[in-house]
Amino acid sequence: MPAPTPDDVRSAAETLAQLTEHLREDPDLDEAIALMEPLLDEYTGLPMQLGDCLRALARAVLAHPNIPNRTAVHALVDDLRTAAWEQTDQHTLHYTLDNLRTLARSAPSTAAGS
Numbered sequence: 001m002p003a004p005t006p007d008d009v010r011s012a013a014e015t016l017a018q019l020t021e022h023l024r025e026d027p028d029l030d031e032a033i034a035l036m037e038p039l040l041d042e043y044t045g046l047p048m049q050l051g052d053c054l055r056a057l058a059r060a061v062l063a064h065p066n067i068p069n070r071t072a073v074h075a076l077v078d079d080l081r082t083a084a085w086e087q088t089d090q091h092t093l094h095y096t097l098d099n100l101r102t103l104a105r106s107a108p109s110t111a112a113g114s
Contacts, residue, residue, distance in 0.1 A: 029104050033097055042094035051088035054080045 019039075023032055039046045058080040067073045 029100075033101055033104070037097055040093045040097055042091045045091065045094065047087045047090035047093065051084040054084035054087065058084070 016039075019035060022035070027035075038044075042048075058077045061067065061073060061077055061080075
């Protein structure tokens, strides 16, 4: 698999921005939940992926032999690792979607013209 480029990552970020705009336009709730589901999957969703990326960046920084100030690097790596844990703690949002879906299904439907 080829390494992603900065443009690939920018494209993913732009897609998330489009999703945000779409969700601000009050789409159908089932559609909104379906759109968010892949992002909040408890194993492969954005919180887990971003946490993994932050940890991988921390490892890459520590492995780089030409970093001049190792003390400063360790402090920055600690920041990355803390952020990674904070992100992966958000994996429980998957269950929030499940609860939203349940509530949406139990809501009384309104018939047109009622």
